[in-house]
Amino acid sequence: MLDTVLSALRGGDYAAAETAARAWLADRPDEPQAEHLLGVSLQARGQLDAADAAFGRALALAPERAETHIARALLAAHRRDPAAARAALDRAVAQDPNQLIAYLSLAQLALARGDLPEAERQLRVAERINAEHPHLLALHGQLLLARGQGEAALSVLTQAAQLAPDDSLVQGVLGMTLLALGRHAFAEQALRNALALQPDATALRHALLRALLAQNRHDEADVELGVLLNETPDDAAALALQGQLARTRGDLLQARERFERSLQARPHPGVLRALQGVLQELGAPHDLAAVLEQVLARHPAFDPAWVALLELARGDGAWSATIADRWYTASPTPAATELLAQVCEARGDHGRAAELAQSAVARDPARVASHIVLARAALRTGDAAGAVTRLQAIVAHVRDPQHRRALLGWLGHALDRSGDHAGAAAAWREAQRLTPSPVALPAHAARPALVEAALARADGLAPAATPAPILLWAPPGSSPELAAALLRGADTLQLVADRFSATPRRDGFTLPDGIDLYPATLEGAADEFVTAWRAGLTALGHAPETSVDWLPHLDARVLPMLRAAASGTRIVAILRDPRDLLLNWLAFGSPQRYDCGDLVAAARWLAGALDALVTLRERALLPLLELGHGVAEGDLATTADTLADFLALPAAPHVAAAQRLRDGPLALPTAFADGHWRHYAAALADAFAPLGAVAQRLGYPAA
Secondary structure (H helix, E strand, C coil): CHHHHHHHHHCCCHHHHHHHHHHHHHHCCCCHHHHHHHHHHHHHCCCHHHHHHHHHHHHHHCCCCHHHHHHHHHHHHHCCCHHHHHHHHHHHHHHCCCCHHHHHHHHHHHHHCCCHHHHHHHHHHHHHHHCCCHHHHHHHHHHHHHCCCHHHHHHHHHHHHHHCCCCHHHHHHHHHHHHHCCCHHHHHHHHHHHHHHCCCCHHHHHHHHHHHHHCCCHHHHHHHHHHHHHHCCCCHHHHHHHHHHHHHCCCHHHHHHHHHHHHHHCCCHHHHHHHHHHHHHHCCHHHHHHHHHHHHHHCCCCHHHHHHHHHHCCCCHHHHHHHHHHHHHHCCCHHHHHHHHHHHHHHCCHHHHHHHHHHHHHHCCCCHHHHHHHHHHHHHCCCHHHHHHHHHHHHCCCCCHHHHHHHHHHHHHHHHHHCCHHHHHHHHHHHHHCCCCCECCCCCCCCHHHHHHHHHHHHCCCCCCCCCCEEEECCCCCCCHHHHHHHHCCCCCEEECHHHCCCCCCCCCCCHHHCCCCHHHHHHHHHHHHHHHHHHHHHCCCCHHHEEEEECCCCCCHHHHHHHHCCCCEEEEECCCHHHHHHHHHHHCCCCCECCCCHHHHHHHHHHHHHHHHHHHHHCCCCEEEECCHHHHCCHHHHHHHHHHHHCCCCCCCCHHHHHHHHCCCCCCCCCCCCHHHHHCCCCHHHHHHHHHHHHHCCCCCC
């Protein structure tokens, strides 16, 4: 029976080998060698679980059989279980210290995990058994290559190939080494030699593909891919490579199909990015959601798919929250736990948020967003010192600019609560310098005398009866969100905020350099300005007469235009002490995303921007309503009544949305109280200096 099984195995007839082994066991059920050979036959047929069970039965009958321990180790290595493989090999050498293959396999496992000293130790033991064995030389070459000694590795491997020219392992390692050294043509030949000896070695065929692609031989690579996928149709790497080749030759539909199949087989972030690119090129980016759902149905622990799904849900809070819940349920990794912590905090469930954030950092101490959630929890309970300690500890080790920016922002608030205003100012200044792609500060009028002359001319004109839109202007640091929410609550008005988008309207408000301010042509220029303004609103589907146009910046050059051709324009301005504006801009940012990395330059710009408001107020050019910080701290109904009176609304705006915004899910301030700037009089003295004069002109105290 033994000869029958061995003959079938040598001939590659694994089904016959299995049949013979089972017949042997039927006759001799306690024969360990029969169980061992049954395991070998089953493994060759791809029945890995059954093979492992057969090896287990063989060892139960004869635990001293080192060769069965080795067979089980090789099976574990094939199944990507290095811990089980090492354990089985250790048992093999314990039974037979002269098992060369066991030491070589242990060295191979050590190389795979990057433990070069352990690999060398195992090879030294193997040398005592057979120092000239080709497999030992091959592994020695791999060790030399891992240490950066490429030429020495090649010399040893050439010696091994001379000793065993028909050994697939030696030829394969030689090919891999030549490939790593960039000798692609020689690598190709060695790899083809190895594949001729072992055609089903997928790792070698993948290496051959790399060698061919490095030589730009795409057609031959396609042929090899066909062979590989014929043997293993779900080879994710091969499918991805086939997709790349299809994309290179412009066959986007095939590229898409291959990338999708690759993701279904074994998802990889690079393949997902490639698929996203192909879908963009095909004009089908919206198909991504369905693909992601299919991938997640099979691979719920593939975090990049959840992240990509969240990107699709950006701006849709309800959808994002649903995804966060699903991700955590399917795969509660630290990333998923952190996201759900943020969602719970945004929902106002602060206790659950803190629990989840603590769980995330316990498993992954580098989770920045989780530390921020915990720091905010400390601030809510009045433990500013605890928040400072946590944030300082993590920010010291974080190098990613955007993570540092977020941490420094909240560290500034914790230091502010602790009374360390100099430290808070320093943290915020560094955070602002890390702002990604801030919007440049708009330039002020280069010729103020021409603006003054245009205003004088406009003052002398009869008021224009043209119905005009309403303007909302809030300089950086004024926290205009509540006023905007109140205006959105007016039944007869439409708040238009497209100027804060990536594609703002292009008119005189956006491009004031194109305004013709010469007094002689002022009337015609003003008419053109207002006509273009109204046309822009109409093109967006808004009726100009009922629109509230939210301006990021009020340039002094538009004032003569409005006074001359739209003197009925009503302006709602959100105003605070300029030094409070600058402090809030620094600490909380602004909807405009204006650059304040250079805080002194930002202060000078802010002083110039407020000059336009001073001019508007002092000369009574247009109807003006100034709302101070009281809109954030006072009675919203009173502010709504004030807006209704000023804008002649039939009813006061609804306040519910503004109230929800003011309450906020974080339960933390979104602006400082009036006069808070005084705590920073010393720390920000250089930045406050340019604002003193305009503050007094606006009616605020000098100090």
